[in-house]
Amino acid sequence: MTDAMDTEKARAAAWFRTLRDEIVSAFEGLEDSFEGKGEAGRFEVTPTKRAAEDGSDAGGGLMSVMRSGRVFEKVGVNVSEVFGTLGEAAQKAMAARGMPGVAEDPRFWASGISLVAHMQNPHVPAVHMNTRMFWTPSAWWFGGGSDLNPCIEYDEDTAHFHGQQKAHLDPHGAELYPRLKAWADEYFYIPHRGRARGVGGVFMDDRNTGDWEADFALTQDIGRAFLPAYLPLVEKRRGQAWGEAEKEVQLVHRGLYAEYNLVYDRGTKFGLATGHDANAVLMSLPPMAKWV
Template sequence: MSEEMTAEKARAAAWFRQLRDDIVAAFEGLEDSHAEGPFAEAEPGRFEVTTTKRTSEDGSDAGGGLMSVMRGGRVFEKVGVNVSEVYGVLGEAAQSSMAARGVPGIEEDPRFWASGISLVAHMQNPHVPAVHMNTRMFWTPNAWWFGGGSDLNPCLEYEEDTGHFHATQKAHLDPHGEGEYPRLKAWADEYFYIPHRHRARGVGGIFMDDQNSGSWEADFALTQDIGRAFLPAFVPLVEKRRGMDFGEAEKDAQLVHRGLYAEYNLVYDRGTKFGLATGHDANAVLMSLPPMAKWV
């Protein structure tokens, strides 16, 4: 495998873009098919697509991506599905952070390339859970790795929904070894924890980072199946709950839970910190924030 990994980068970036296209089509399909219940009389939502650009410190082009956001639909109050492919030289803070994580040679040669997909959905109906998903590949001249996962964030939990979400992820991960789902579930439980609230931000899912088993093909296949698990894990929950009636108490619970979600993303989320520190489009980085939230 060459130092530059040109072919591998192209395959990964193409996969993230295809996954984005599949999810956008599925979500717009949910908007079209919602015919009964709250918000059914509204116009079906559509994604607004914006090209994003990253500029390096010297002002030169450093890649970018697509930011796709839907607001005020029948089913989705705000959902973003972003893809990016960025490159350049890491700043000193990012170099130090990665060196502390054990990335070899990053301070001697701080060039990097990264591509991925990032999704956050905040729903109109509080009975429908919010959800997050991302997968990514990162490259430096001396290392490469994959990361990402998905987790469910209901404000009103239904145990059968949580069970379906986790069972679907397990089914997609089991072909990679019986230990993969427990490993990634435990990692998600640790990563999506909010220390200052002494609680998890949701009901968990799967997560990994710095994934390099020594086999790029095996790790790419694992990353793809994390992505493939998303729609069958989430869409049935939307279809089951989107027509349920709700009142002020349920909406209030949703807004309070969104405040919790915002706290996590602004204080702890590694992707948010990296995106802002490396000069990526701030609107794309902060796409994950809810349209409305509440603190008590």
């Protein structure tokens, strides 16, 4: 039987792939236009697979990772489209978040894009972005957002990043940006450190207003905000002088990032719990970090 939302799922998956292609092209362009040391970085693209418990095909995606570029020390831009049956732990987690009917029919489908960039120059902020759609026979929802993670903070960079988020969200309702900004501040908080992971951004989850087209349009605009919010910051800071002291600050800050993603991040937990490619799930971890 064909699911009534097959068309919508296909549109969402295609959009995430299109956004991935645009970002990969833009990031390789940053490498080409910067006269730094070594060769301009390029993404290595690897197909990923998710296997069901019985070994059957359960979807997959593309893991695109660039390492040791002129501008990017490590950046991953992954897309996935997976499906199968939620395990008991995932069913309980979904039920706790108000997702109806998962125990009675635990089938699921999910697609999304996930991006994390760690930079060579400590003055250039690290960044994270993801958008996704999740479906079960009884419900669907969108989620995602983006947030800036500088180890050396510049107020004007933070203002620009947030300004682009607001500009892209305001057409969907003036109340939306303040709400999703506050949600990001809450979500990207590290309780055991008593501090935020970075300088925030926007975040939403379980978005289902009953109007799929409107929620999809919002999700697309969260994705569209990313490049105009981030590229100017990279272009401005990538040639700024730095030394060992700044690198030390960067490595320690990356330790915070790793702690959050391994301990609290919902996407990391879901990806590992549902059997997706571990390298793709853990792509977000920095190449080097330090703890004091």
